[in-house]
Amino acid sequence: xSISTRMAKAGTPTxxxxxxxxxxxxxxxxxxTAYVFWTGLYQVHLINQAKxxxxxxxxxxxxxxxxxxxxxxxxxxALNAGRTRALAASDLRGARASASSGRDSALTSLGFxxxxxxVAALLHFVTTNDAAVTKTFxxxxxxAQSWSKVAEGFWINVQVAIGAEIxxxxxxxxxxxxxxxxxxxxxPLRWLATVYVDVFRAIPSIIVLYLVGFGLTIAKVPIxxxxxxxxxxxxxxxxTYTGYVAEVYRAGLESIHPSQWSAARSLGLSYGQTLxxxxxxxxxxxxxxxxxxxxxxxxxxxxxxxxxGVIDSFxxxxxxxxxxxxxxxxxxxxVVFIIATIPQARFVDxxxxxxxxKLKAGAL
Amino acid sequence: xxxxxxxxxxxxxGTNPVLKGITIDVEAHEVVCLIGASGSGxxxxxxxxxALEPIDSGEIVLDGDPITGVGVxxxxxxxxxxxxxxxxxxxxxxxxxxxxxxxxxxxxGVAKEAAEAHAIELLTQVGMEAKATxxxxxxxxxxxxxxxxxxxxxxRPQALLLDEITAALDPELVGDxxxxxxxxxxxxxxxxxxxxxxxxxxxxASQVCFLHQGQILERGTPEQIFTDPQEERxxxxxxxxxxxxxx
Ligand SMILES: Nc1ncnc2c1ncn2[C@@H]1O[C@H](COP(=O)(O)OP(=O)(O)OP(=O)(O)O)[C@@H](O)[C@H]1O
Ligand SMILES: [Mg+2]
Numbered sequence: 001x002s003i004s005t006r007m008a009k010a011g012t013p014t015x016x017x018x019x020x021x022x023x024x025x026x027x028x029x030x031x032x033t034a035y036v037f038w039t040g041l042y043q044v045h046l047i048n049q050a051k052x053x054x055x056x057x058x059x060x061x062x063x064x065x066x067x068x069x070x071x072x073x074x075x076x077x078a079l080n081a082g083r084t085r086a087l088a089a090s091d092l093r094g095a096r097a098s099a100s101s102g103r104d105s106a107l108t109s110l111g112f113x114x115x116x117x118x119v120a121a122l123l124h125f126v127t128t129n130d131a132a133v134t135k136t137f138x139x140x141x142x143x144a145q146s147w148s149k150v151a152e153g154f155w156i157n158v159q160v161a162i163g164a165e166i167x168x169x170x171x172x173x174x175x176x177x178x179x180x181x182x183x184x185x186x187x188p189l190r191w192l193a194t195v196y197v198d199v200f201r202a203i204p205s206i207i208v209l210y211l212v213g214f215g216l217t218i219a220k221v222p223i224x225x226x227x228x229x230x231x232x233x234x235x236x237x238x239x240t241y242t243g244y245v246a247e248v249y250r251a252g253l254e255s256i257h258p259s260q261w262s263a264a265r266s267l268g269l270s271y272g273q274t275l276x277x278x279x280x281x282x283x284x285x286x287x288x289x290x291x292x293x294x295x296x297x298x299x300x301x302x303x304x305x306x307x308x309g310v311i312d313s314f315x316x317x318x319x320x321x322x323x324x325x326x327x328x329x330x331x332x333x334x335v336v337f338i339i340a341t342i343p344q345a346r347f348v349d350x351x352x353x354x355x356x357x358k359l360k361a362g363a364l
Numbered sequence: 365x366x367x368x369x370x371x372x373x374x375x376x377x378g379t380n381p382v383l384k385g386i387t388i389d390v391e392a393h394e395v396v397c398l399i400g401a402s403g404s405g406x407x408x409x410x411x412x413x414x415a416l417e418p419i420d421s422g423e424i425v426l427d428g429d430p431i432t433g434v435g436v437x438x439x440x441x442x443x444x445x446x447x448x449x450x451x452x453x454x455x456x457x458x459x460x461x462x463x464x465x466x467x468x469x470x471x472x473g474v475a476k477e478a479a480e481a482h483a484i485e486l487l488t489q490v491g492m493e494a495k496a497t498x499x500x501x502x503x504x505x506x507x508x509x510x511x512x513x514x515x516x517x518x519x520r521p522q523a524l525l526l527d528e529i530t531a532a533l534d535p536e537l538v539g540d541x542x543x544x545x546x547x548x549x550x551x552x553x554x555x556x557x558x559x560x561x562x563x564x565x566x567x568x569a570s571q572v573c574f575l576h577q578g579q580i581l582e583r584g585t586p587e588q589i590f591t592d593p594q595e596e597r598x599x600x601x602x603x604x605x606x607x608x609x610x611x
Binding site for chain 1: 411414443455467
């Protein structure tokens with residue numbers, strides 16, 4: 001479009017478009033959602049067979065909540081009418097304002113309906129086939145029965161995670177520094193560190209666990225073979241994650257501008273002093289979010305240690321599961337991991353948002 | 365005997381020769397200015413003198429001690445030569461005072477109290493004592509550069525290398541920083557400085573060297589270089605600088 005035609009268009013202001021179509025769509029999606037929800041609730045009712053006296057109350061509350069998207073929908077209709085009135089009175093600005101909020105209301109209604117639709121679909125998923133899914137994963141009695149054992153087992157997961165994290169923090173720094181050693185004398189160690197990182201990032205952690213857990217014991221390696229399975233699990237996970245964390249350290253250290261090195265070295269600080277006093281303190285701030293991400297990965301991988309014969313939460317859950325022929329205890333482990341991980345994930349998000357804000361303000 | 369003798373220094377980055385046989389003598393208490401177009405090798409030469417970059421051949425002798433070649437204690441050398449950079453390079457995670465006292469305490473073995481007292485004294489000389497506890501982020505470019513000069517001076521160096529220390533500053537901040545260098549010169553500090561400020565070079569330099577593509581094409585007193593340059597290249601360079609209003 002040439003500038004002149006655009007100018008001509010701007011000269012004759014366009015009236016705002018109608019919101020009506022969007023309102024109709026919102027109503028349609030809501031109707032679909034209501035239908036899916038209702039059939040889902042009906043299935044719940046059938047399965048329940050009045051075992052829970054609260055059921056009619058729950059269904060009533062959900063029914064009321066389901067009505068909510070109709071509120072913004074009604075508002076969008078009213079605003080659409082307001083737009084028509086304003087246009088008739090040649091109040092262009094009023095018409096635009098009404099049309100704009102009307103579209104907003106219709107979209108809000110649509111958004112809520114869509115969200116409810118997903119929930120309704122899930123309801124169908126857990127109730128379908130005479131609630132087969134629910135009976136397999138969500139049996140309240142089995143959940144209650146396994147809860148305390150699983151929690152007890154999770155304590156092992158926590159110990160392994162914390163033990164491995166402490167080793168990884170120290171060993172990772174060592175490997176990272178080895179990878180960054182300067183000059184020709186540093187070359188052999190630099191090369192070894194690179195091989196280490198490449199190898200242990202390539203091997204799936206379950207294989208490392210397997211090899212360490214059984215291999216070292218079979219080979220009767222002195223000291224190591226006498227360690228408890230839990231200690232061996234810590235060592236195996238630390239081996240894997242040291243590779244990841246070394247890369248986090250290295251990326252953090254290399255993200256500090258070389259001029260900081262020049263400035264520190266020109267003052268007579270040695271390589272080590274520069275690293276300790278100038279580079280590392282600046283790099284740690286940038287390393288914390290990716291470090292925590294790797295730790296979340298490590299914590300999840302502690303569910304693999306049962307293959308070495310450690311009775312952790314997953315192993316406990318599987319033992320109970322196989323005795324009752326039901327997967328509800330395993331779902332309990334999943335929930336425990338979720339509860340342990342989500343706060344950390346949010347914390348990482350917060351740190352990253354803070355860093356991004358600082359970067360924007362030019363403080364870093 | 366000159367305080368700093370640079371003899372036939374060669375330096376390449378990869379296959380790109382940057383310094384092609386540089387020879388300069390700097391007497392004690394002398395101020396030598398390096399001028400020349402961007403990319404002529406001024407910064408590289410200063411970095412080589414401070415061993416921040418290794419040289420390929422040639423020799424640099426400081427106060428009778430060779431400081432190039434194998435087995436030289438570069439950290440001791442750097443303690444005796446201060447360096448100030450175009451982009452200040454203050455440590456952003458430290459306060460002004462910590463920036464200044466880091467090297468004296470860590471490298472010089474000075475007690476913390478003595479180092480801080482000395483730092484405050486130097487800051488007062490440059491009018492920055494009120495900012496001792498500030499972080500570099502909160503300072504203007506001119507203030508940061510004054511702190512950077514103080515940081516170099518806190519090691520009580522025998523010579524200073526200044527690399528276009530006013531090039532990143534807004535014009536109205538240049539004066540404050542140059543005033544400090546002027547005072548240092550008046551106090552007898554030995555300095556080697558790269559600069560685009562020809563007026564300033566004229567005023568403080570005892571010797572001006574014109575660098576062109578890694579070689580010193582012409583050298584002499586400021587009067588000789590600025591009023592009666594012998595080389596065509598020097599004339600062209602000065603002409604361009606004059607046209608951009610920096611003389
Ligand atoms: N670290 C490096 N790696 C490779 N080449 C470099 C490096 N530093 C500088 N050079 C090259 O060396 C040459 C001289 O650079 P130098 O920084 O010494 O010039 P300068 O005279 O200080 O210029 P300016 O006035 O722009 O600061 C340039 O061609 C540059 O590209
Ligand atoms: Mg330069």
